[in-house]
Amino acid sequence: MQPLNEKIVETDLSQDLLLKMNAYWRAANYLSVGQIYLHDNPLLREPLKPEHIKKMLLGHWGTTPGQNFIYVHLNRVIKKYDLNMIYISGPGHGGPALVGNTYLEGTYSEIYPEITQNEEGLKKLFTQFSFPGGIPSHVSPECPGSMHEGGELGYSLSHAFGAVFDNPDLIVACVIGDGEAETGPLATAWHSNKFLNPLTDGVVLPVLHLNGYKIANPTLFARIGNDELEELFKGYGWKPYLIEGEKPMEVHAKMAGLLDQVIKEIQLIKTTARENPDISRPRWPMIILKTPKGWTGPKTVNGLPVEGTFRAHQVPITDPATNDRHLKQLEEWLKSYKPEELFDNNGKLLPELQELAPVGERRMGANPHANGGAVSYDLILPEFSEYALELKNRGQVGPGDTFVLGSFIKDVIQLNSTQKNFRLFGPDETLSNKLNAVFEVTNRQWEGATIATDEFLKKQGRVMEVLSEHQCEGWLEGYTLTGRHGLFNCYEAFIHIIDSMFNQHAKWLKVTAELDWRKKLPSLNILLASHVWRQDHNGFTHQDPGFIDHVVNKKASVVRVYLPPDANCLLSVMSHCLQSRHYVNVVVAGKHPSPQWLNMDEAIVHCTKGIGIWKWASNDEGTEPDVVMACAGDVPTLETLAAVSILRERLPGLKIRVINIVDLMRLQPESEHPHGLSDQDFDALFTKSKPVIFAFHAYPWLIHRLTYRRTNHHNIHVRGYKEEGTITTPFDMTVLNQLDRFDLVQDVLNRLPQLSDKAAYLKEEMKDKLIAHRRYITTYGIDMPEVRDWTWPRSY
Amino acid sequence: MQPLNEKIVETDLSQDLLLKMNAYWRAANYLSVGQIYLHDNPLLREPLKPEHIKKMLLGHWGTTPGQNFIYVHLNRVIKKYDLNMIYISGPGHGGPALVGNTYLEGTYSEIYPEITQNEEGLKKLFTQFSFPGGIPSHVSPECPGSMHEGGELGYSLSHAFGAVFDNPDLIVACVIGDGEAETGPLATAWHSNKFLNPLTDGVVLPVLHLNGYKIANPTLFARIGNDELEELFKGYGWKPYLIEGEKPMEVHAKMAGLLDQVIKEIQLIKTTARENPDISRPRWPMIILKTPKGWTGPKTVNGLPVEGTFRAHQVPITDPATNDRHLKQLEEWLKSYKPEELFDNNGKLLPELQELAPVGERRMGANPHANGGAVSYDLILPEFSEYALELKNRGQVGPGDTFVLGSFIKDVIQLNSTQKNFRLFGPDETLSNKLNAVFEVTNRQWEGATIATDEFLKKQGRVMEVLSEHQCEGWLEGYTLTGRHGLFNCYEAFIHIIDSMFNQHAKWLKVTAELDWRKKLPSLNILLASHVWRQDHNGFTHQDPGFIDHVVNKKASVVRVYLPPDANCLLSVMSHCLQSRHYVNVVVAGKHPSPQWLNMDEAIVHCTKGIGIWKWASNDEGTEPDVVMACAGDVPTLETLAAVSILRERLPGLKIRVINIVDLMRLQPESEHPHGLSDQDFDALFTKSKPVIFAFHAYPWLIHRLTYRRTNHHNIHVRGYKEEGTITTPFDMTVLNQLDRFDLVQDVLNRLPQLSDKAAYLKEEMKDKLIAHRRYITTYGIDMPEVRDWTWPRSY
DSSP states (O other): OOOOOOOOOOOOOOHHHHHHHHHHHHHHHHHHHHHHSSSSSTTSOOOOOOBBBSSSSOOOOOTHHOOOOOOOOHHHHHHHOOOEEEEEETTTHHHHHHHHHHHTTHHHHHTTTTSSSHHHHHHHOOOOOOOTTOOOOOOOTTSSSSOOOOOOSSOOOOOOOOOOOTOOTEEEEEEEEEEEGGGGHHHHHHGGGGGTTTTTTTTTEEEEOOOOOOOSOOOOOOOHHHHHHHHHHTTTTEEEEEEEOHHHHHHHHHHHHHHHHHHHHHHHHHHHHHHHHTTTOOOOEEEEOOTTTTTTTTETTEEEEOTGGGGGGOOSSSSTTOOOHHHHHHHHHTHHHGGTTTTTSSSSSSSHHTTOOGGGGGSTTTTTSGOOOOGOOEEEOGGGGGGOOSSSTTOOOOOOOHHHHHHHHHHHHHHHHTTEEEEEEESSTTTTTTTTGGGTOOEEEOSSOOTTTSSSSSSSSSSEEEEEEHHHHHHHHHHTTTTTTEEEEEEGGGGGGGHHHHHHHHHHHHHTTTTTTTTOOOOOEEEEEEGGGOTTTTTTGGGOOTTTHHHHTTTTTGGGOOOOOSSSHHHHHHHHHOBSSSSSEEEEEEOOBOOOOOOHHHHHHHHSSSSSEEEGGOOOOSOOSEEEEEESSHHHHHHHHHHHHHHHHHTTOEEEEEOOOGGGGGSSBBBTTTTBBOOOHHHHHHOOSEEEEEEOOOOOHHHHHHHTTTTTTGEEEEOOOSSSSSOOOOOHHHHHHHHHHHHHHHHHHHHHSOOOHHHHHHHHHHHHHHHHHHHHHHHHSOOOHHTTTTTTOOOO | OOOOOOOOOOOOOHHHHHHHHHHHHHHHHHHHHHHHSSSSSTTTEEEGGGGGGSSSOOOOOOOOHHHHHHHHHHHHHHHTTTTTEEEEETTTTTTHHHHHHHHHHTTHHSTTTSOOSSSHHHHHHHHHSTTTSSSSSSSOSTTTTTTTTOSSSSSSHHHHHHHHOTTTTEEEEEEEEGGGGHHHHHHHHGGGGGGGOOTSSEEEEEEEEEBBSSSSSBBBTSEEEEHHHHHHHHTOOEEEEEESSSSSSHHHHHHHHHHHHHHHHHHHHHHHHHHHTOOOOOOEEEEEEEEOOTTTSSEEEEEEOOSGGGGGGGOOOOTTEEEEEEHHHHHHHHHHOGGGGOOOSOOOOOOHTTTOOOOGGGSSSTTTGGGGGGGGGOOOOOGGGGGOOOOTTOBBOOOHHHHHHHHHHHHHHHTTTTTTOOEEESSSSSTTTTTTTGGGTEEEOOOSOOOTTTTTTTOOOSSOOSSSSHHHHHHHHHHTTTEEEEEEEEGGGGGGGGHHHHHHHHHHHHHTTTTTTTOBOOEEEEEEEEEEOOOTOOOOOOOOHHEEEEEETGGOOOOOEEOSSSSSHHHHHHHHHHOOOOEEEEEEEEOOOOOOOOOHHHHHHHHHEEEEEGGGGOTTSSSOOOOOEESSSSHHHHHHHHHHHHHHHHTTTOOEEEEESGGEEEEEEETTTTTOHHHHHHHHOOOSOOOEEHHHHHHHHHHHHHTTTSTTTTEEEEEEEHHHHHHHHOHHHHHHHOOOOOHHHHHHHTTTTSOHHHHHHHHHHHHHHHHHHHHHHHHSSSSSSHTOOOOTTTTO
8 A cells, every 4th residue: 555645736826816825824823822912013014022911822823724725725615616615623722823814804893893804803802802791712602613512522523414414505614623533523523424415415525634743742643654644534435535734835835736726526416416316425535734833834833843743733922922032933933924014004815815715605604504594494394283192091002102293204305305305313213212203205315335125315304314423413413503303203212312413512502692793593303212211121231211301401591392182282292393493392202102191282272381280180170289290201291191090089088289391401490490380370280288299210319309399399209210210111110219200209108298098008908009019020020910900980 | 346255264264164164153052042932842942832932022133143153253263263252242232142152151140040041041041041030132231251342333342452552462353343433433543553552452353244235225435446545445554355255154154264363463563562562553454254144044035135234233123922833933043043052952062062161261241351340450559648739828820730640640550551541641631731741651552654853652551542532432431341440631622422331331241240240440531621611712612511411421430520629638538539439420620720629638628528617718707607608510619719709808798608619419319319418518518598609510400409408498599600601711601601700609699688888899899800800901911910810718
């Protein structure tokens, strides 16, 4: 194997143009250093003094000049080929680069008019960076053209692919740092090219920007040699081009030539696909760009090498305000960019340099795709009530709640097939989660090879399946960040794989909601089917309902959690979620045949309220009950109603109120969450003093965390998952965690002020039932008939 | 590029031996099918009847025959070359394969004597599988030889590398399914070969077992073509060998030849490394094995193809008990393995087949490395008190708590350099987290290329750094699962990346603790430096203290959370953690210079109790205080003491009790956690009726979740992180979340029954302070001097 030589494509650009591009780059670098260091004297009109330096120096220089370099070159090809392109900055700490470039191209001042195109504006631009009351050092929501902050590394490439699905004219230039390239999510994201349709999707142009170091260490990719680099990316299915260098004019020439080549290849692939939509998977070009970390920055500081080493990562000169020599060095560094040749007397970029940037929405800072709400169409939704299960009697067994939902989702796909703004994502669990119906109208999008026995694999499809929750979530995030809609269906336990991605997305939503110019994004919808209670067959590793604990830690304004108890409620909830904007909606639902409780009219009322008394199950007849039995989630609802049926038959004098909760946030105080019930309403439901037996889908203490301020909190006794499970029967899962009907009956009896003989007898009977259950399942391996075949309102 | 042809190495094995190996494989396959289907008639001594079939059919056939195939071939080379080898099963659902093979080799019956080597034992073996009261369908903790359950996919290869670090004679055969290979963590784990020292570490032999499908879909790796496969793995730095086939005897011959070749290559690399420890990074061999999914199972069922398709994933014939034709088909399938040629009249494997398995601890089911506690030595720990910061006065500013810890860790490394059983893991944050001292005695282990300006990179070292939290966690898990010790240091916000890995490890610990034959493992220790309150410089994306919420959802018996308030406490806590076994210990500590509160004697007492009154800060003098000010975490402790100093100076009549919490689990009821305080002790500390102002490191509601059952809970008012932050000053982070001293003083005053004029005036003054703070930081970008320079007991 020959080592990969640089793929140098001779450029036909004039030296004059390359020099101008270099000047533009110098301007961007100057602005970057200015942002990190200066709060005054932005054009160095006077000698640099300590008082011009910020008191706290924060920022990341290392990645910045390379990103400035890429930006100016992309600007050229955008103009030349009239490209519709956005820029994703994987090394998110390179904020100065993107802020600087969007300022130079004019978008920054359009969005933030106080940051004017003159010396005063420059001073403000510099001062606000990494400054209290100013802007973060990342490519944060505040930065025009950003749809990806990159504070946590790993997701740039997944976001890029999500952005180009169904955006056939869009090119996302995705800059990936060699630090980020070490992460797992990024490592598998390279395979996204097997899911991209060259005709109907856009293009991702990855630029692997190797500057050699992460924080204090060299990176793997910088030290494996060009031969392995080439093999790796060919193996990933790309056509890699590598250029490297440190002499600016040489690298400019190489990069310009290469970008012309790469854009032509992209255009050729697109043209070929238009002529023959069945072309086999193209090898899209990608660029590996090796330049020094902290390029053009100080070569050495205090005798230690800086440029081209890990020491260039953050602020290369740390003490210019207190060290004269270093102040001088900083001044020389700034002056090395020759600002006087770049900006006019007022501090505005010279017109001949301005000309290098694209105009209008072609500017990457102004491309509406990076402000996805601005190019977002509402979904056309079918009337969800038409998918209702007819309720002949309470407790009738339905075909599986998510199975019913499947038909609705199928029609969502169908109705939006023209505007192409809905996709379904999942780690190969669409069938397992019983959304089978969707395959009546669509397929899995797949650019890999196919064979005769395959099912539902096509070059175009609305279903995206890959065995990587990171990819599913990242693609969906990218898809919604560019204004489209989607649903991620996932096993409940394994959604924790993307806990951290959820965090970052929720933070993005919180901050963008506070920026007027950012338009509201479609919500990110997560359906957790295959939940904890029905992982009896997969065992303990598959049992974890804690994602919703994680979700409710984020800002109340952006998170919603729903636990529909049956299919009609699931339809109502999902329709609501798909219409909503700027939330993360988490819906937990069952996939197995299970009892149905509400007809569609009742379901609509119930889901609209989010919480309510189920009168038909209660016998308190509008009076104060003896006990409240609350439930949230399909299995807890089943066990609660089974317990109620026992109690009502055996102790008919006991007044029971049954409350079901669909919208978990209703439990919180109204001061804490916009969906929160008032204390008065809460008290009216849960009483001020009666025992509440609460059967909950997830970990029990979440209910306490949500209700600890409520009047009757000390009477709320919660059953939920307490981390007990294995391979067993479905009912035994509830028994292991004491959420089962026999334990719930005992819970009620234990909280009554005194027990009648009948009640005392019933309690003993419940214990016997549990013994009988254990004996039965360990003999037969299935649940005993009285449990398996139970239907409301039979007791047992 | 030529497509990768199979690398066929002619085998010199006799046809007789290959036929025996095939017979052994048939036996394993027979046992696998038996486990999935049968609860009686295990040797088919009578015609198969519906009553012999389990009532619930659970299991995963698809991956099983391939894993049986690999196992029998590994057995041969273990015997031939006397290898010290364990088997990691990435496709964890292949439980039947590993259970069956460990039964055949005899280890199963040694650990579970009731599962005898005869017909009765076979019946039990079959019945218990995926059965209530039996064993899970994964390669779970119950399975001998397993150190990796694989219920959640992605971590097999990281575990494998963790296992071989510092185990120079160990080979881990790591079987990776093509489903798992799509995950992010696995995709980057291939790069682990750049961190393996061929002399001092063992060997990982990956077997990428491509059977083509995940659940209902083909996999990427099965459809990208052999040319890309070869390039990809060469690019990852491996030497890939591919064999494929479906005719058993042909594939046996290929596999046998290949394994001889591969073992010889491994031995050559090891020998070369012994002769020349400086050899450049070897290209270790790996195997790509392509065989049909559900190999040897039914070709078709109901006219649909099964073998070699996704339909072979779980139970290929679903209804043999109720469908005669299918019962017949199952019987034919079972009989196709010719059990009568494999087992003697008693149901024991024939001696000539038994001979194929290794003996004693060479059996993969009996290798002690897979029961890591059995080969685990305690760490030699230095006396932590010798690293104490001398406390000259309360509140003196230390050099950074983790910086102090660094010297202790350095000596832990030094003292255990001979027994080589401690490593430090992190995503390139060892320096950033101020553990600099370790580099005085060790280096980062690194097999990549180096250049002159690199620091602390050597072919051997105790520090493992890669920019992948998944890798760090996975390596450390593998290291502790094989009995060694370690510490993972990580940014607090980004530890959520491994939420799901933590879940799975905590579940492993819970289940193994219940198995007598499993020996206790070293604890998995996580140090969260660079925590939420000091991410002022990195901004909102880096601020998330929610990992401890996540941790406390797992079984109380295996999780511990510590929040040492200063360096001496951190030393005490960490020394305790490094001695402990079978926990996940999470320690949150600061890295920046910050106030110190306790001398070492006090710290030892305080950390031993885990919670206590700080008398020197309180003025209640043993009487009932007017207010309790509680704090947990370094920054909350600082703000609490600053608030106390204001209150004590300005309102000297107010009786304040200061409580500091190191061990968070002390707050829970003793019924909920072994560290929980009794109600009596809790009441004695927090009073039964006085206001408690609690300044907490993380999300405030966690304190409510832990204390909601306590007498005085309704008086506990918690301040913590409420998801407000950006780039700002350190003190402003507390202000944004109202955890600052000025807000805490107001919190106290708001809860007093009535305010004196002085108190009312103080309250207004606090508001003014907050206004002054805002003005100061937005002008100067740093905190105002009275905050920056504050030291106890000065007020302000």
